[in-house]
Amino acid sequence: MAFITRQNIRSLSSSAALRAAIKHVTVIGGGLMGAGIAQVAASTGHSVVLVDTSEDILKKSTKGIEASLKRVAKKKFAEKPEDGEAFVQKVLKNISTSTDAVSVVQGTDLVVEAIVENLKVKQDLFGALDKAAPEHTIFASNTSSLPIADIASSTARLDRFGGLHFFNPVPMMKLVEVIKAPATSQQTFDALLEFSKALGKHPVSCKDTPGFIVNRLLVPYMLEAVRLHERGHGSKEDIDVAMKLGAGYPMGPFELLDYVGLDTSKFIIDGWHEKDPDNPLFAPSPLLNKLVAEGKLGKKTAWVRNLLQTQNVNNSPENT
Numbered sequence: 001m002a003f004i005t006r007q008n009i010r011s012l013s014s015s016a017a018l019r020a021a022i023k024h025v026t027v028i029g030g031g032l033m034g035a036g037i038a039q040v041a042a043s044t045g046h047s048v049v050l051v052d053t054s055e056d057i058l059k060k061s062t063k064g065i066e067a068s069l070k071r072v073a074k075k076k077f078a079e080k081p082e083d084g085e086a087f088v089q090k091v092l093k094n095i096s097t098s099t100d101a102v103s104v105v106q107g108t109d110l111v112v113e114a115i116v117e118n119l120k121v122k123q124d125l126f127g128a129l130d131k132a133a134p135e136h137t138i139f140a141s142n143t144s145s146l147p148i149a150d151i152a153s154s155t156a157r158l159d160r161f162g163g164l165h166f167f168n169p170v171p172m173m174k175l176v177e178v179i180k181a182p183a184t185s186q187q188t189f190d191a192l193l194e195f196s197k198a199l200g201k202h203p204v205s206c207k208d209t210p211g212f213i214v215n216r217l218l219v220p221y222m223l224e225a226v227r228l229h230e231r232g233h234g235s236k237e238d239i240d241v242a243m244k245l246g247a248g249y250p251m252g253p254f255e256l257l258d259y260v261g262l263d264t265s266k267f268i269i270d271g272w273h274e275k276d277p278d279n280p281l282f283a284p285s286p287l288l289n290k291l292v293a294e295g296k297l298g299k300k301t302a303w304v305r306n307l308l309q310t311q312n313v314n315n316s317p318e319n320t
């Protein structure tokens with residue numbers, strides 16, 4: 001039985017205040033991760049603006065969110081499909097889109113960045129947003145592998161900057177790694193923990209170390225699977241089946257690479273290899289490099305091709 005003490009009441013009300021603090025969320029990047037983060041935030045009653053570089057991309061992201069919501073609704077409202085459709089429409093109403101990050105952050109409580117895994121691009125984005133966002137706005141990056149402190153260094157809000165590392169597919173994966181960089185304030189960290197809980201996720205606390213917890217273990221494992229195949233010691237199919245049936249993983253390492261995106265995987269490995277060139281765990285893979293050079297990025301390839309086709313159509317003379 002829990003006793004209600006004055007201290008309990010104080011901590012309950014301060015945690016409620018923090019939870020209430022984040023109502024409006026700006027998600028930058030409408031790709032695999034950003035779309036999922038926007039979906040989950042909107043599903044849990046937050047008002048969300050999703051930002052990307054073009055209207056075409058945003059249209060695709062919104063379509064993807066709708067399709068994913070329908071899958072969720074089909075299960076959640078199996079007995080009452082009409083309630084499921086109402087749920088989908090209600091959540092979609094919580095999401096608006098924009099191609100102008102600087103103007104939309106003016107009314108936001110939290111920015112979650114999920115753009116390309118490139119330090120300079122992330123720094124440039126946050127540097128520009130820092131000048132436009134209100135004082136109270138918290139900035140968070142969904143980076144897989146870059147130090148939060150390095151990304152935050154382009155801003156003057158080091159205390160209001162942390163990491164929120166979600167997992168793919170965001171609507172299904174329960175974990176969020178909440179990263180406290182050396183300058184992240186306790187208040188910011190607590191607000192990010194509370195926000196993760198408000199999304200229905202299970203947060204774990206991480207230090208700002210390479211790969212945090214999951215990727216520090218997952219990346220070497222996945223790379224070792226690729227190297228095992230490159231040495232001719234197993235087919236991709238057998239390695240996947242072995243890890244699913246022998247180790248109980250829901251996806252084999254190749255299936256997962258395909259799911260995550262080979263471009264993102266290469267950005268992660270190249271970055272770590274550059275920082276730690278003698279570490280054999282982070283040695284680049286010729287196979288991965290070849291596939292990325294050929295534009296074979298995994299599951300997202302069809303999506304990207306489709307988008308390029310749409311853009312070609314939009315840019316063709318008859319449309320200009």
Ligand SMILES: CCCCCCC[C@H](O)CC(=O)SCCNC(=O)CCNC(=O)[C@H](O)C(C)(C)COP(=O)([O-])OP(=O)([O-])OC[C@H]1O[C@@H](n2cnc3c(N)ncnc32)[C@H](O)[C@@H]1OP(=O)([O-])[O-]
Nearest residue numbers: 068071072144167168169171172219222223250251260265
């Ligand atoms: C080398 C370097 C690499 C580094 C990588 C690092 C990347 C990063 O930083 C960290 C990560 O994210 S690491 C990656 C971490 N991630 C992992 O490790 C993921 C491992 N994989 C898994 O956990 C499972 O395979 C899944 C949960 C993806 C699918 O579950 P399943 O049972 O195997 O297969 P199923 O039959 O298809 O789906 C069943 C049902 O699930 C639902 N549903 C699924 N997707 C949905 C969506 N998008 N929306 C909505 N709903 C969705 C839906 O209800 C569906 O039923 P339906 O009737 O078909 O609608």
Ligand SMILES: NC(=O)c1ccc[n+]([C@@H]2O[C@H](COP(=O)([O-])OP(=O)(O)OC[C@H]3O[C@@H](n4cnc5c(N)ncnc54)[C@H](O)[C@@H]3O)[C@@H](O)[C@H]2O)c1
Nearest residue numbers: 029030031032033034052053114115116117143144168260
């Ligand atoms: N793919 C995964 O499984 C996964 C999991 C966890 C974390 N992450 C991390 O999340 C981030 C995004 O990964 P993703 O897989 O969603 O990538 P993605 O390629 O699917 O999407 C990135 C999106 O960002 C947009 N973008 C790029 N620069 C932009 C800018 N300056 N402003 C606005 N939008 C911009 C792109 O147009 C694209 O739509 C990366 O940092 C990645 O490391 C990825």
